[in-house]
Amino acid sequence: MSVDTTGPGLEPPPEDAPAEAATDTAATRIDDASPLLHDRRLLAFFTSRTLTAFASQMQAVAVGWEIYALTGRPLSLGLVGLAQFLPVFSLVFIAGHAVDRFDRRRIAMICQLIEAAGAATLAVGAAMGWLTPLAIYALVAVFGAARTFEGPSLQALLPGLVPPERFSRAAALSSSLFQTATIIGPALGGLLYGVGASVAYAAVACAFLAAAVAMSTIPRPARREHRPAADLAAVFGGIAFLRKRPEILGAISLDLFAVLLGGATALLPVYARDILHAGPIGLGLLRAAPAIGALGVALWLARHPIAGRAGPKMFGAVALFGVATIVFALSTSVAVSVFALAILGAADVVSVVIRSTLIQLRTPDEMRGRVAAVNLLFIGSSNQLGEFESGTLAALIGPVNAALLGGIGTLLVCAAGMKLFPSLRRLDRIEAG
Template identity: 45%
Template sequence: MDKPLHPLRIANFRAYWLSRFTGTVALSALAIVIGWQVYSLARETMSIREAAFLLGMIGVAQFVPLFLLTPLVGLVADSVDRRWIVRFTTGLLVLTAGTLGVFTWAGMLGLPALFGAAIFIGIARAFSGPAYSALAPNLVPRESLPTAIAVSSIAWQVGTIAGPSVGGLLFAIHPDVAYGTISALFVVALGAIFLIGPVPQPPAQTDRRPLIRILEGFAYVRRNRLVLAAITLDLFAVLLAGATALLPIYARDILHVGSQGLGFLAAGMGIGAASTAIFFSIRPMTSNVGVKMLIAVVVFGLAILTFGLSTNFWLSLVALVVAGCADMVSVYVRSSLIQLHTPDHMRGRVSAVSQLTISASNELGEAESGLLASLLGPVGAVVFGGVGAIAVTLLWARLFPELKRARTFDPPDNLAIEPQHGVAQP
């Protein structure tokens, strides 16, 4: 059997990878800058717990538009050229970052502008997430898809390493430098997506009403218990144990390392995740994928628990790196199962459902962390989340035995996944 073609030998995938990498760096940097500015402005007049609650509300501001738009965006990703969806949303992010930069430069920046930016980021992510996810399988042969997912995850995870560091360090130099760099990176991401040539598009489905087609995505996830288990396990684990929203509190008031230390802490999970993604791009996972996902989520919970209790900067950083490694295993398994167990004509809608749960775990996780921090303090909130993630994993192992029985990523023979046509040549 011939060795599968490596995704980076395909021109369209290289442009896709560059766009995702630069866009992720910019978005991660923008998120850390917005979080720091919100917390700093709030601390001028509020206590730590009050400012923590407001910091969590940034997550809500991003999640609400994504939640409201999810039924629509999946259908759009299955009906409209996915390249143009990403182009329009990246353009919106360019305008958002540029506007915040101008407001900061003019001394006009306030909490309303920051929350407004968070809403626009939520709208952009709502449309771009399913389009990005559904686009990748159209760029590579099916046998190369697991490697493509790992390589694409490298772009995402390396971006999460560079982004917070870039945002924190450049903001420490000057806010104008940070916003200028972020805007330029978004422009590069926009240019790269324009380099992707024509790709296969699912055939138009005119035999069913749009509402029926929208509901099909949710129904498919509900019927496929393996996909449902993978999506919901990640949802509840990260929802409970997501500590990233509280990093500004840890950097400023617990570890006392300032904005520069915040950049390193925010990059910690990305360091671990990128290292794991690089490993999987060289040696893809091939056996006992479900059990490995369960073990990884338990390790993730233990690492977050360690971070919550630590008062040493280096121990906290190591704990976040380990959490990133474990989280990448979960992301790799979940993404591979979703893409390989979903027909192409439904990938946009199923990816939208997946994105909704991911955003619920991330953005609502930030809100949950902020709310718990206002009630229990930041340490109590993180410890509660780590213990909760472990408990959910043990429960899911019993509720969904399909996870333990999942040996490989191969879908059942009766799943109709269309062969890839029009794949760009190296």
């Protein structure tokens, strides 16, 4: 359900990777997530991904507050989501095909450099006073296009750095680092925006640039033996693959509709300014709250991975996500709102870890980019479309009613998913093929 965007991906280890699991000592290390950070390649990847998340969260706070301050319309917040979605919809299948054909590391690095340039443009525009709503929408679309290629690249790149038996812990550790950035990023973004919009955007640009530098230190992987053909069947191969794996399709679809209907976080600028009267720093706290809850659960999962009843746990997490959204919608207290958002984030990370593990461990390496692209279209775009849906509904029926309907809709989606995807409902171990 998350902006996973989350979802970290993992590939089989390179042929020259050490067979650490062959000894008792290595088996002991597998039970601990911390040795994962001793691998320089993996550390560079986590650094790059965390910095990207950090920059994206700072940017989201700054753009959300500025566009609402410029227009005073909740619909404008929805248009920001729409501006990010349109490039995803247009480019996602091309992006997935490119990720399976070319150097995934280089694609991610180029995208991060583009994002750094876009943030620098926002900083200059804010400093010089020509940053209009139209200019913001255009630049947000550039970010959306870059992330359309960056997301599948990151999901498909990580598996080559971690043996399959460590995947679940690595996914949880990656989520922990991501959520840490999601906690710090919004709070710092709100604080820096209080100093000046150009200062916040300049910090975003620096973080994206540092992410690209970290990505450049990962050695170039060996050339893949199987590369997809340059034809339409190969481009849309991810869809054909998912049609044969109903448990994966069900997990992606469940998150798609839950996030699409339950995207109350798009309304945080409205809640912070008009309902909770918390200001930009309060907005940063509200945006960080889901990550605080998610971080606690992700750290737990890094040491205690989901061993069984994965399907029921995923449906339970989605239902809890809906209940937390309802509580947030009705709250007029900053403390209650922060608590509800923290529970929402905790439930979300359970769904993210299950979904990402399913996708990566049950997808062959030569298909990972295209399957990740479909996942991005379903999950990543649902965040942007969810923002558009929430902003549009808020303009029509008010922000409280819009958020409330979103939470109720999530519960209905959960109930429908249990009936439509029985294989996911009965899923026990996510590692099983």
